[in-house]
Amino acid sequence: MVTSQQVELLAPLSGVLMALDNVPDPVFASRLIGDGLCIDPTSQVLCAPLAGVISNLQHTGHAISITHANGVQVLLHIGLDTVNLGGKGFTALVEEGQQVTAGQALIEFDADYIALHARSLLTLMLVVSGEPFVAPSPGGVLVETGQPLLRLQLGQAETVAEVQAGDTQRSQPQRLPNPNGLHARPAAVLAQAAKGFAATLHLHKQGESANAKSLVAIMALQTVCGDSVYLSACGSDAEQALKVLSELLAEGCGESVVAVAPEAQPVAVPEPVASNELRGVCASPGSAFGHVVQLTESVLQISELATDQRHEREQLQQALAGATAQLQTLCDTTQGKAQAEIFNAHQELLEDPGLLEQAFGLIEQGKSAAFAWQSATHQTATLFKGLGNRLLAERALDLDDVGQRVLKLILGVQDCALELPDLAILIAEQLTPSQTATLDTRKVAGFATVGGGASSHVAILARALGLPALCGMSPQVLALANGTEVLLDADQGQLHLEPDPQRIRQLTLQRALQHQRQQQDLQQAAQPASTRDGVRIEVSANIASLAEAEQAVSLGAEGVGLLRSEFLYLERSSPPSHAEQVATYSAIAGVVGTGHNLVVRTLDVGGDKPLAYVPMAHEANPFLGMRGIRLCLERPHLLREQFSAILASADLTRLHIMLPMVTQLSELRMARQLLEEQALALGIKTLPKLGIMIEVPAAALMADLFAPEVDFFSIGTNDLTQYTLAMDRDHPRLASQADSLHPAVLRLIATTVKAAHAHGKWVGVCGALASETLAVPLLLGLGVDELSVSVPLIPSIKARVRELDFVACQALAQRVLGLESAGQVRAALQPLVQPMTELES
Structure with a gap:
């Protein structure tokens, strides 16, 4: 007999109803664990939303699972990061394995203590069992304990007798064509399709099986x-389900697929390299000649089950x-604060409550420490990679790195020192931050990877x-034989195979001349940046830390043209305190001093740079979403707090x-009004200069309207280029075309300068x-007053300005604005590099 079943879920406590999208935790908000809803509680007793058996009760008392007789499983989780409380503030009123009724009290909790800690x-x-439901409208609705909230539709379910009587059918084995296996997106497609069938469905792999209706x-x-x-x-x-789902698997579950031969090995072998040039995205500038060294990571042998949980x-x-x-x-041995902060962030991952909760929970289920940790890190990293967010995908690599480090310690695996030849060009599917930080630069000349981002x-x-x-290299690069001679030209995004000997000699000479020039520029770094005909250009620094401010001043920077304030907010689970912000801004201001400008950019996060503690909805195109000033004006408390902290250093610089x-x-x-209000509250009568970044074509085209109301403009050419040309500057096939020397970008710069100077x-x-x-003479000719540059390049940019004639730069600028491509602009600028070479030789 076939029956239609429904299960009603009651509100487990009283409070304000919220959608999962607004939960400031990517694991919950992305529905990795399961779909559902969230309540901001006003009561302090968690009650059962349905009748069933307590299938899991966390020893810390903050989370509990109930399984209904028909298989529906519901997880209740009190608070975020509450696993860190170690059980304090929670009193369990039931035990694991106990039968409970709908509405029965499960856990008492101390809301005041939890809110503070x-x-x-x-x-x-x-x-978590995946049944579909229609969610109520959230939007701040108040609910009471025991109020019906969700109605789960179990569909056309067969009786147990019928299922037991039926024969289990199997599909033919098939090879997965998905480049990264069944990660979040294809797995979700498969699970959703499977839920459309009444049959019990399982996916099998090498003796393991999984409920095909569970993501x-x-x-x-x-x-x-x-x-x-x-x-x-x-x-x-069953027969129809197997047919439909098998076809779905063969087609990649909605994802682009690769050809996999029936008897192919599990890891796809790259196709032989057919071209003498492979393209990628520049992750670090420069060029090098060397010999290919392929790096592969050994597979760790992990046992799933263990008997001694302790x-x-x-x-x-x-x-x-x-x-x-x-x-x-x-952290202690790496050079530079930015590098040390990367490994500080890795330490934070080791303390992440979500990971720890998941790993220790699996151990309680009888899994080994290695299996539990690998599963926890792998699932979260897979989630990050599948969300369509480039920054989160790159953070997944950090999680993989941390996961591998811990796994090797559990298994007692020692990393063997690499025996590298001189002039090694490393080739890998991916390098981890740990591997990169420990590279022997006496041996390694450069590297190229398939994964990663700029x-x-x-x-x-x-x-x-x-x-x-x-x-972002093609997987073909993995087929290069060890010892192959290659020329890595990161500036042009190219890896040349069988490079011309003459080009190698030119590269060797060029690097020697560059080194000579760098030493000369360093000796003259303190000299002002004035052209030959006496026009002074201010050369300042782009920084993101106190250490970089100190380094910039030592290299001759004439101020800070861009302090990226988001460095205080990223890679952490809670916002920086007012005191921390004030101390940081004041310290940097003290280094810059009263004789130079300190330009602090307000918080530039959102979309592509999410904050863990600021709820942000997932965006299909984060570069066109809630970023920068848009996010801060939507959450004005962020901007008020930042203005207040920045203003504390007003007398220091x-x-x-x-x-x-x-x-x-x-x-x-609106931003100016908030700034004036904060200054008034602090008793500051003279406001600091207020300006805007020109990084959106709309702002450049309306510069004549902005100019009367700002004190300055600063042009962010990276975003201005990709927005103007509609090209992602990190796209492996378009990166070389997303060139800031494109005449369209230069015309917007010229428009901005004209409006400002007027x-x-x-x-x-x-x-x-x-x-x-190469671009310095052109920017001077367009009338730019200040160049804010990467800290190590300050001496060379100042030296370049001193070689130029301003009038000649103006004539050059007028000529190139009439050209039709970035390539033509670069060709026009190239002869100006020759005097540098002659000077050095």
């Missing part, structure tokens, strides 16, 4: 491209402590080490405040174009 009191009710269960199989899988089904529509917990705790100590050593931690470390690097991502005059006016305002360039030596 945890990130949030938000309480979640998640349907989490499918992801837990940890499939990779080429894995052999098959489906089993039991029920009246021993496994101790193993994991010891490995976490050992990994923390290793990372502290890296803003990843690996890229930051490569730039700090001075190693040219490419990312020539303070300037800059607003990012401005497109409308109303945004500027109203007596100055214009700076703080984007990457200001740090490009």
Whole structure:
């Protein structure tokens, strides 16, 4: 007999109803664990939303699962990061395995204590077994304990007798064509399709199986491209389910697929390299000649089950402590604060309550420490990679790195020192931050990877080490034989195979001349940046820390043209305190001094740079979403707090405040009003200079309307270029075309300068174009007053200005504005580089 079943879920406590999208935790908000809703509680007793058995009760008392007789499983989770409380504030009123009725009290909690000691009191009710439901409208609705909230539709379910009587059917084995296996998105497609059938469905891989209607269960199989899988089904529509789901798997579950031969190995073998040039994205500038060294990571052997839970917990705790100590050593020995902060962030991951809760929970279910930790880190990293957010995908690499470090300590695996030849060009699917930080730069000339991005931690470390690097390479690069001679030209995004000997000699000579020139520029760094005909150009620094401010001043910087304030907010689970902000801004202002400008950019996060503690909805295109000033005006308390902290350093330097991502005059006016209110509250009568970044074409085209109301403009050429050309500057096939020297971008710069000067305002360039030596004469000719550059390049940019004639630069600028491509502009600028070479020789 076939029956239609429904299960009603009651409100587990009283409070304000919220949608999961607004929960400031990516694991919950993305529904990795399950769909459901959230309540901001006004009561302090958690009650059962349905009748069933307590299938899991966390020893810390903050989370509990109930399984209904028909298989529906609901997870209740009190607060965020409450696992850190170790059970304090929670009193369990039931035991694991106990039968409970709907509305029965489960857990009492001390709301005041939790609110003071945890990130949030938000309480979640998640349907982890995957049944569909229609969610109520959230929007601040008040609910009472026991009030009906959700009605789960179990669909056409067969009786147990019928299922037991039916024969289980199996599909033919097939190889997964998904490049990264069944990660979040294809797994979700498969699970959703499976829920459309009444049959009991399982996906099988090498002796393991998973409920095909469960996203989490499918992801837990940890499939990779080429894995052999098959489906089993039991029920009246089993045959149809197997047919539909098998076809879905063969087509990649909505994802682009690769060709996998029937007898192929689980890991796809790259196709032989057919071209003498492979392209990628520049992760770190420069060029190098060398010999290919392929790097591969050995597969760790992990047992899933364990019998001694206490021993496994101790193993994991010891490995976490050992990994923390290793990372502290890296923090202490690496050069530069930015590099050290990467490994500080890795230490934060080791303390992440979500990861720890998941790992220790698996150990309580009988899993080994290694299996539990690998599963926890893998699932979260897979989630990050599948959300379509580039920054989160890059943070997944950090999580993989931390996960591997702890796993090796659990298993007692020692990393063997690499035996590298001189002039090694490393090739890998991916390098981790830990691997990159420990590269022997006496042997390694550069590297190229298939994965990664230009803003990843690996890229930051490569730039700090001075190693040219490419990312986003074609998988063909993995087929290069060890010892192959290659020329890595990161500036052009190219890896040349079988390079011309003459080109290699030119590169060797060029590097020698560059080194000679760098030493000469360093000796003259303190000299002003004035052209031959006496026009003074201010060369300042782009910084993101006190250490960089100190380094910039020592290299001759004439102020700070861009302080990226978001460094105080990123890679942490709670916002910086007012005192911390004041101390940081004041320290930097003290280094810059009263004789120079300090331009502080207000918080530039959102979309592509999310904050863990600021709820933000997932965006399909974060670069066009809630970023910069848009986010801060939507949450004005963020801007008020930041203005208050920045204003504390007003007497220590020539303070300037800059607003990012401005497109409308109303945004500027609203921000100015907030600034004036904060200054009034602090008793500050003279406001600092207020300006905007020109990084959106709309702002450049309306510069004549903005100019009367601002004190300065600063042009962010990176975003201005990608918005003007509609090209992602990190796209592996378009990066070389997303060139800031495109005439369209230059015309917007010229428009901005003309409008600013007409109203007596100055214009700076703080984007990457200001740090490009080739572009300096053009920017001067366009009338730019200030160049804010990467700290290590300050001496060379100042030296370049001193070689130029301003009148000649103006004539050059007028000529190139009439050209039709970035290539033509670069060709026109190239002859100006020759005097430098002659000078050095």
